[in-house]
Amino acid sequence: MSENSKVWPTGLTVGEAEELHRYLISGTRTFGFIAACAHFLAYTLTPWLK
Amino acid sequence: MNPLTSKIIHGWASLGPKFLPFADAATPEMPLSRLLRLSLFQVSVGMAMVLLIGTLNRVMIVELAVPASLVAIMLSLPLVFAPFRALIGFRSDTHRSFLGWRRVPFMWQGTLIQFGGLAIMPFALLVLAGEGEALDAPRWIGLAGAGLAFLMVGAGLHTVQTVGLALATDLAPPEAQPKIVGLMYVMLLVGMIVSAVVFGALLSDFTPGKLIQVIQASAVVTLVLNVIALWKQEARNPARTAFHLPQPSFRESWGSFIEGDQALRRLMALGLGTAAFSMQDVLLEPYGGQILGLTVSATTTLTASLALGGLIGFSYASRVLSRGVDPFRMASFGVGFGVPGFALVILAAPLHMPLLFGLGVLLIGFGGGLFSHGTLTATMNLAPRDQVGLALGAWGAVQATAAGVAMALGGVIRDVVTGWAGPKGTGALLGYASVYVIEIALLLAALLVMMPLLRRRGATAQVV
Structure with missing residues (x-):
């Protein structure tokens, strides 16, 4: 499988697919970080299960 | 292949791109929608x-x-x-x-x-x-x-x-x-x-x-x-973002940008003018209330008239600049409207004429609109095709920094001058008036910096 060949089933090349995957990973990390911050602050404001 | 299968395959193939977030191709015509x-x-x-x-x-x-x-x-x-x-x-x-x-x-x-x-x-x-x-x-x-x-x-x-x-x-x-x-x-x-x-x-x-x-x-x-x-x-263009292309450093790129076509002078004019047009931003409403004794609802309409002036300025500038007028000429017109605007705002207090104040604010909004429009259009027109992001980044950096610093400084200057002159009588007026005078001075400085940009354009136009 060469670098520029399109790969089944998406029609992306390997490089394109890996780049898209990087965006997915970085987006997930950012969302995770935001969610962690929001939960920590919300817990400080109104602790649940207490 | 039977017609139904071919229809399904064709439909499936044309369905794909519809749900993908990039444009099919860079079209020369950008529809308004x-x-x-x-x-x-x-x-x-x-x-x-x-x-x-x-x-x-x-x-x-x-x-x-x-x-x-x-x-x-x-x-x-x-x-x-x-x-x-x-x-x-x-x-x-x-x-x-x-x-x-x-x-x-x-x-x-x-x-x-x-x-x-x-x-x-x-x-x-x-x-x-x-x-x-x-x-x-x-x-x-x-x-x-x-x-x-x-x-x-x-x-x-x-x-x-x-x-x-x-x-x-x-x-x-x-x-x-x-x-x-x-x-x-x-x-x-x-x-x-x-x-x-x-x-x-x-x-x-x-x-x-x-x-x-x-x-x-x-x-x-x-x-x-x-x-x-x-x-x-944005259309995909892998040739333009290929990994083997040379990658200039920020320093090199900035160096070549700032050397080209009086970029530094344009940024200076932008900074001075923007500072001049934004220093009063948080001071107009308290000025109306404290000095001219306007009600809260009356001072709120001031903000509306500032915005209205801006809107008129933007639409006028769009019309005129589309006909090929030099955008820096437009920006200098804006400065020209700003100076009497601030003068009217100052004069409104000793003359006790709130209407003059409203007119001044409208002029400031209009002038600010022409100035912002002219400088951004000039930035877009003159941006080197491979440095579009850098050129607009530099415009935004100067514009946002100047506006923010000027807004903060405006409040500080008013407080310092008022504190020094005493809060009673003319002291409060002096605090506001000194900010407006500084703004007029900044506008004149911006005009001075812009002059060579104008004359040079006029000269080239005559040669051609």
């Missing part, structure tokens, strides 16, 4: 700006009783990122990608960061104010949370606006640029006005729960608007 859609990112930027400068400024001081100095520090945090706009623009110009995108990744990441900042902001503010159980929490949690929230909103806002304007410049043919600049400014203003009204109405009877709902709703609206704005706008 697509431009309108792209300009939606300015609505989200305007919304965040109103939230920072207007709504939260008041809510934190009045409803949440946070000390005013702490509020001022927190609200100025987004300004920290303004100078980095040039770097963001440069990075997007030289982005290396297999997918062939240069603007979309940055706009998406900026959107995500702005969303994140707005998502954690209400909790951070309530913790900072010691609401609920947060009264016993350590102080640093509220400070760090609010600081992080404001920094994230600032970083996202500046990234989205810089890269969005660069994308608009990429897409538009040069002769359409004045119209696009006008559209971008009008959408920014629309976003600011609509969100100010909506925030005001929603927060009129304030509860902590409502604050959370309103700010988090604005986070979601930001995400939705920006995704709609950038969907299918």
